[in-house]
Amino acid sequence: xxxxxxxxxxxSNETATAHLxxxxxxLIGPGDLITLSGDLGAGKTAAARAMIRYLADDDALEVPxxxxxxAQSYDLAPFPLIHxxxxxxxxxxxxxxxGLSPLxxxxxxxxxxxxxxxxxxxxxxxxxxxxxxxxLGSAARSAEITGYGKAAAQVARLKTLRQFLDGAxxxxxxxxxxxxxxxTRSYARLIRDDDVVILMNSPRRPDGGKTxxxxxxxxxxxxxxxxxxxxxxxRGFSAPAIHHADLDAGFLITExxxxxxxxxxxxxxxxxxxxxxxxxxxxxxxxxxxxxxLPLAPGFTYAIPFFDTDALLVEIGLxxxxxxxxxxxxxxxxxSAEFVAMWRDLLARPxxxxxxxxxxxxxxxxxxxxxxxxxIARVGIIDFQDTVMGPASYDLVxxxxxxxxxxxxxxxxxxxxxxxxxxxxADGSFDAAQFAELYAIMSAQRNTRLxxxxxxxxxxxxxPQYLKHQPRIxxxxxxxxxxxxxxxxxxxxxxxxxxxxx
Numbered sequence: 001x002x003x004x005x006x007x008x009x010x011x012s013n014e015t016a017t018a019h020l021x022x023x024x025x026x027l028i029g030p031g032d033l034i035t036l037s038g039d040l041g042a043g044k045t046a047a048a049r050a051m052i053r054y055l056a057d058d059d060a061l062e063v064p065x066x067x068x069x070x071a072q073s074y075d076l077a078p079f080p081l082i083h084x085x086x087x088x089x090x091x092x093x094x095x096x097x098x099g100l101s102p103l104x105x106x107x108x109x110x111x112x113x114x115x116x117x118x119x120x121x122x123x124x125x126x127x128x129x130x131x132x133x134x135x136l137g138s139a140a141r142s143a144e145i146t147g148y149g150k151a152a153a154q155v156a157r158l159k160t161l162r163q164f165l166d167g168a169x170x171x172x173x174x175x176x177x178x179x180x181x182x183x184t185r186s187y188a189r190l191i192r193d194d195d196v197v198i199l200m201n202s203p204r205r206p207d208g209g210k211t212x213x214x215x216x217x218x219x220x221x222x223x224x225x226x227x228x229x230x231x232x233x234x235r236g237f238s239a240p241a242i243h244h245a246d247l248d249a250g251f252l253i254t255e256x257x258x259x260x261x262x263x264x265x266x267x268x269x270x271x272x273x274x275x276x277x278x279x280x281x282x283x284x285x286x287x288x289x290x291x292x293x294l295p296l297a298p299g300f301t302y303a304i305p306f307f308d309t310d311a312l313l314v315e316i317g318l319x320x321x322x323x324x325x326x327x328x329x330x331x332x333x334x335x336s337a338e339f340v341a342m343w344r345d346l347l348a349r350p351x352x353x354x355x356x357x358x359x360x361x362x363x364x365x366x367x368x369x370x371x372x373x374x375x376i377a378r379v380g381i382i383d384f385q386d387t388v389m390g391p392a393s394y395d396l397v398x399x400x401x402x403x404x405x406x407x408x409x410x411x412x413x414x415x416x417x418x419x420x421x422x423x424x425x426a427d428g429s430f431d432a433a434q435f436a437e438l439y440a441i442m443s444a445q446r447n448t449r450l451x452x453x454x455x456x457x458x459x460x461x462x463x464p465q466y467l468k469h470q471p472r473i474x475x476x477x478x479x480x481x482x483x484x485x486x487x488x489x490x491x492x493x494x495x496x497x498x499x500x501x502x
Contacts, residue, residue: 005152006144007159013139017043018050020143022175023161024126025051026186026201027154030079030106030462033122035114038130043141044112047128048083051110055081057177066112071098078180080107086116095120106462124149157203157249164251165190168244170197189256197243200225202250202385215314217305218386222250225385227294227302228357229254235288237281238370238380247297257368257380268405274369274379275407278399279415281376282362283422286392290357307358307390309347312445316343318452319497323470326455327498335496342489346441349485350391353438358390359383362398364405393438397446401476403469409479440483447477451500470500 011017028034034051036044049063055076063083066072071084084100095101095117103109103122114121126147133140147155165171173190178198180186186201202222205213219225226247232239240254262274296302320331320339331339361383368380396419400412416439423430450473454466481490 002149002152004146004148005155005159006146007155008142008144009162010133010136011043011141011143012136014043014046014050016172017047017141017143018054019171019173019175020162021047021051022054022177022188023165024145024158025054025177026175026188026199027157027161028108028126030108032151032154033103033109033111033125035111035121035125035127036130037112037114037127039132042130042132044130045085047130048110048112052076052081052083054175054177071100078177080104081110082107083110084112086111086113089113089116092117092120122149124151126151126155160246160249161201161251164244164246164249165199168253170199170253175199190253196256198240198252198254198256200252200254202252204250212314212318216311217307217388221247222252222385223247223296223302224304224387225252227296228304228359228384228387231291231294231357232381232384235285236377237285238373238377239384240380240382257370257382260369260371261364262367262369262379263364263405268364270364270402270405270407270411271369272411274367275399275411275415276418277376278362278367278379279396279419280422281379282392282395282399283419283426284376285395286356287423287426292389304357304387304389306355307388307394309344309351311388312347312350313340313343315449316445316452318456319448321452322455322459323451324497326459327501329496329498331496339492339496342492343445346486346489347445349441350393350438353391353434355389356392358388358392358394360386360388360394360398362395363402391438391442393435393442394446397439397443401443401447401479403450403473406472412479437483437485440480440486443480444477444486444489447473447480451477467500474499 009020011020024034036047038044045065052063052074053059053061055078056074064072066083066085067087070086070088071082074081074083082104084098089095092101100109101120111117114127126145129144131142133142145155145158147153162171170190170192173192176189176191178187178189184203184205188199190197190199200222202225204221205218226242226245229239229242233241240257242252242254244253245251262271262278263269264271293301293303320336324331359381362381366381366383368382370378370380396416400407400415420432420435423435424432451470454470454473457463457466480486481493
């Protein structure tokens, strides 16, 4: 059994309480239970309100005490949340009546007066005991935070985060939640007057062993982000400067590029000149040889993994594993073997091509427009920790076949042509036909993987919002399969892969 982890701290006022609850919110997820105990007026509801407002990114959100309603539900962007007050509960059996026994799945639950449900709450939980500290002022409180079971690691991480922020001089900064991504990372803006920076929480990936993430070379910790960021900036590209880092714990404070993107409108569409700049940035990145190892810390280097054929095959395996069952399609062993054999043959081509840094998620959500800078430096890049050594065509596919927005085919072809012309101008030996072939192969590979990825995010991770992108992915896949080199694969998909449903 995991031993509980406890630490205490003084909170001088409600603002300090709000900072603590925002820090905790950065580390929790669906299914977590947080209890708030203390005498009347100890600040339990104020603490719950601070966390809810932070998660809602709304400082004015009405968050009433649930003393009389017993439980109040909030449909927040990162996850649903229930705020409960058990002061008027006289028997734990009443928890069933208010939907707290058993606790709801995939929901964060905040409970005041947990002692009213003594013996019925799960072992895995975070307890926050609040008490008055009159010696420090009328609004001061003491908080004792204890993590039990699996939550012990979260409380230990919270303590480390607070120490990191204190050492970096940002413990008193206002926190503002930022939208996350499909990973385990989370982010917050730290604001003090006109100074704004980004806090990144990047916990070490717990997988280990022969998992999908390991097989496809996803970053295990924050060290690749630091190494690649420094490598990009040294070469004149706009990656965030890193102001403070705890490489072992996985906390960074970085430059904030703001929120101006490369798309606009509703539904969002590419801003053509910004996509041109992003294309030019890739040209500049790809036309020079790039090292396979980068300095990380004194005496340490980071080796960029290779995007080998086995990794690419594991990625596309998500499509038959997750997407096809959703569409009611089942492959026989022989047909599955045919699928793998066809792909292994195709992937021999990118395996033989020159290698460069593949940033891997070079698309609109991860590109920030820095209009005050010049040339390719106007394209701010914020997601590159999964960088691998692979074919140059992959990132151009990521940009021009954006999984989350429609890129018109005419714009895709214009920018593909722009890229090829620029590469040929810099290198007379650049083979345009070969690059176009590799572009089609990596497009088919990436979009095949994404069909499976989005199906998995829905079914395994409870994120149905990704399913809306599947028809777009199918459109891109259809475009790439039109290339002559993919003719056998096109026939196989036509026979065995149904299009996305409505």
